[in-house]
Amino acid sequence: MDALKIEDLAEQVSKSLRDMILTGELVPGQKLVQTALSERLGVSRTPLLAAFSKLEKELLVELVPRRGAFVKQLSARELVQLYEIRLRLEPLGAAEAARVAGRKGMVDLDAALSAQAKALTGDDPVAIRLADYNFHMAIMKLSGNAILERILSSFSIISKSNQSGLMKSGNKSLEEHTAIRAAIIAHDDQGAEQLMAAHLQESRNVAVARLRQEEA
Amino acid sequence: MDALKIEDLAEQVSKSLRDMILTGELVPGQKLVQTALSERLGVSRTPLLAAFSKLEKELLVELVPRRGAFVKQLSARELVQLYEIRLRLEPLGAAEAARVAGRKGMVDLDAALSAQAKALTGDDPVAIRLADYNFHMAIMKLSGNAILERILSSFSIISKSNQSGLMKSGNKSLEEHTAIRAAIIAHDDQGAEQLMAAHLQESRNVAVARLRQEEA
DNA sequence: GGTTTACTTTTTGTATACAATATTTTGTGT
DNA sequence: ACACAAAATATTGTATACAAAAAGTAAACC
Numbered sequence: 001m002d003a004l005k006i007e008d009l010a011e012q013v014s015k016s017l018r019d020m021i022l023t024g025e026l027v028p029g030q031k032l033v034q035t036a037l038s039e040r041l042g043v044s045r046t047p048l049l050a051a052f053s054k055l056e057k058e059l060l061v062e063l064v065p066r067r068g069a070f071v072k073q074l075s076a077r078e079l080v081q082l083y084e085i086r087l088r089l090e091p092l093g094a095a096e097a098a099r100v101a102g103r104k105g106m107v108d109l110d111a112a113l114s115a116q117a118k119a120l121t122g123d124d125p126v127a128i129r130l131a132d133y134n135f136h137m138a139i140m141k142l143s144g145n146a147i148l149e150r151i152l153s154s155f156s157i158i159s160k161s162n163q164s165g166l167m168k169s170g171n172k173s174l175e176e177h178t179a180i181r182a183a184i185i186a187h188d189d190q191g192a193e194q195l196m197a198a199h200l201q202e203s204r205n206v207a208v209a210r211l212r213q214e215e216a
Numbered sequence: 217m218d219a220l221k222i223e224d225l226a227e228q229v230s231k232s233l234r235d236m237i238l239t240g241e242l243v244p245g246q247k248l249v250q251t252a253l254s255e256r257l258g259v260s261r262t263p264l265l266a267a268f269s270k271l272e273k274e275l276l277v278e279l280v281p282r283r284g285a286f287v288k289q290l291s292a293r294e295l296v297q298l299y300e301i302r303l304r305l306e307p308l309g310a311a312e313a314a315r316v317a318g319r320k321g322m323v324d325l326d327a328a329l330s331a332q333a334k335a336l337t338g339d340d341p342v343a344i345r346l347a348d349y350n351f352h353m354a355i356m357k358l359s360g361n362a363i364l365e366r367i368l369s370s371f372s373i374i375s376k377s378n379q380s381g382l383m384k385s386g387n388k389s390l391e392e393h394t395a396i397r398a399a400i401i402a403h404d405d406q407g408a409e410q411l412m413a414a415h416l417q418e419s420r421n422v423a424v425a426r427l428r429q430e431e432a
Numbered sequence: 433g434g435t436t437t438a439c440t441t442t443t444t445g446t447a448t449a450c451a452a453t454a455t456t457t458t459g460t461g462t
Numbered sequence: 463a464c465a466c467a468a469a470a471t472a473t474t475g476t477a478t479a480c481a482a483a484a485a486g487t488a489a490a491c492c
Contacts, residue, residue, distance in 0.1 A: 008281045008445070010269065034474070044447045046262065049475085053226065053266040057273035059363070065224045066453060066474065081363040084312075088304040096300075147275070147297040151367060154273060224475065250444070260477045265445085282444065282483060 009043050010050035016041055017051055021060050021071055023126050028073035032061065058154055076211040083204035087197060089148060090136065094180060094196035096143035098189040105142040109181055112138040116177065120170040128170055135177050139184070139196075173199075225259050226266035232257055233267055237276050237287055239342050244289035248277065292427040299420035303413060305364060306352065310396060310412035312359035314405040321358040322401065328354040329393055336386040344386055351393050355400070355412075389415075 017037075020026045032052070034045045041048070052069045055061035062072040074082070097105075116131035140149040176199045183191035233253075236242045248268070250261045257264070268285045271277035278288040290298070313321075332347035356365040392415045399407035 010265075010445090011281075033472095035472085045474090046265075046446055046448090049226075049262075050266055050269040053269040054273060057270060059366075065227075068454095068474065078363055081361045084308060084361060085305065085364060085367065088308050089301065092300060092304050145297045145300060147294055148301060150275075151301065226475090249442095251442090261444090262476055262478090284444065284484095 009047040010054070013041055013043055013047050014051040014054045017055060018058070018060060021055075022130075026071050028071050030071045032069040032071065034068070076207070076214045080204070080207045080211050083200065083207050086152075087200050087204055089152060090140070090200060091193040091197040093140040093143040093145060093148050093152070094184065095189040095193040096145055096148075097139045098184045098187055098192040100144050101142060101184050101187060105138075106185065109135070109138045109142060109184070113174075113177060113181060116174055120174060132173060139180070142184070225263035226270070229257055229259055229263050230267040230270045233271055234274070234276060237271075238346075242287050244287050246287045248285040248287065250284070292423070292430045296420070296423045296427050299416065299423050302368075303416050303420055305368060306356070306416060307409040307413040309356040309359040309361060309364050309368070310400065311405040311409035312361055312364075313355045314400045314403055314408040316360050317358060317400045317403060321354075325351070325354045325358060325397060325400070329390075329397060332390055332393065336390060348389060355396070358400070 017026070017032075026032070034048055038045045038048050052061055052063060056063045056069075059074070060072055062070045064070065112131070112135040116128075116135055119127045119131040122128075137149070137153055140152050143149070176195065180192055180195045180199065183195055233242070233248075242248070250264055254261045254264050268277055268279060272279045272285075275290070276288055278286045280286065328347070328351040332344075332351055335343045335347040338344075353365070353369055356368050359365070392411065396408055396411045396415065399411055
């Protein structure tokens with residue numbers, strides 16, 4: 001069985017840190033002191049260092065030589081750039097998902113969607129963000145493009161961009177997600193692509209507006 | 217001065233390994249034995265491990281727990297997926313480059329172009345591939361979208377995809393590059409975007425054909 | 433002869449130790 | 463009291479050491 005693959009500590013640590021960053025337990029700009037973290041996670045500094053290297057590539061951590069590791073703070077400009085990229089890649093994923101969608105994958109997608117609906121009944125912003133992230137990633141997974149999935153997940157692009165308060169109202173998001181799901185089920189690749197693009201475009205515009213404001 | 221930043225060993229090692237892989241010195245599938253490599257590069261295994269972690273994120277290395285590190289072999293399917301992604305991201309970069317192109321950036325672009333012309337007079341495939349890579353990356357850099365530049369370079373997407381013999385004839389490539397450059401200079405963002413898309417589309421088609429053939 | 437099993441060697445994964453560099457604190461002079 | 467310098471402390475980067483797992487090898491068995 002391939003699914004039950006053993007994870008090395010570096011990967012586990014990497015996951016823990018990613019969670020801590022995405023849930024806001026570790027805040028942007030914060031220094032990641034090796035000794036403190038290794039003690040907290042119960043591992044030595046060696047796997048921690050490997051994890052830092054991974055997370056640096058994911059734009060979650062910034063590695064400054066001889067100064068240490070810091071939780072990366074995305075600038076308004078970078079946020080816009082991130083959205084430009086999402087705007088190109090996620091519609092591609094949605095279209096591919098619509099082409100190949102079968103019974104199997106839909107289960108995960110539907111699960112993600114109902115989880116989002118449930119999260120919206122509560123008021124935990126972290127849970128809401130996570131639900132949104134899971135829905136988007138479920139589509140990318142469905143697309144069958146492993147590299148696409150990896151770029152988007154690996155860079156934590158989705159979570160990170162939402163973290164900055166750019167996420168639209170939960171109910172509107174849910175509506176749009178529902179529409180995207182419908183297009184995918186109907187194998188309407190162009191529809192899925194366009195709906196996804198529209199879904200992201202608004203957030204991008206907010207990001208751009210914020211950048212303008214900051215520049216002024 | 218920020219430009220003269222000190223690089224830690226992990227980053228240097230990472231660079232060396234990347235070069236070795238992209239030049240073909242280390243071939244896909246080959247196992248990367250830690251002791252041998254650390255001795256060869258004159259460093260201990262610690263920075264080597266960090267470098268492996270980085271390169272894994274770049275799709276250049278595959279890390280199998282308890283088995284070691286291997287030079288990643290891209291499947292025909294992954295190659296197509298890579299092209300789908302390039303096809304979305306590089307036209308974006310070309311369009312943005314055309315919008316912001318100024319005198320400063322053009323120098324680098326022109327340098328990359330003449331370097332390519334020069335490389336084509338020789339018959340070193342590695343040099344030709346590198347020149348192609350440099351031209352594409354010069355545009356991404358010109359675009360000002362640092363994240364885009366980072367995704368494309370970091371994943372070594374361009375080199376890797378060309379490595380598989382999908383690169384079109386050198387002269388045709390040079391012609392198309394020249395046209396793209398012209399569009400960028402003219403601030404013709406739509407033109408640049410379309411030319412870049414067309415430039416990549418052909419290679420993608422070859423990749424798709426190869427996948428079909430392999431499947432049959 | 434080929435296959436399994438036990439043993440040896442290699443290689444990985446992790447922890448720890450140590451030197452070099454930053455940071456903080458303390459002290460001194462103005 | 464403030465600014466600056468010097469020592470003390472903390473933290474990083476790297477090497478090395480050691481245990482656990484995998485790979486390789488040789489011997490015994492069918």
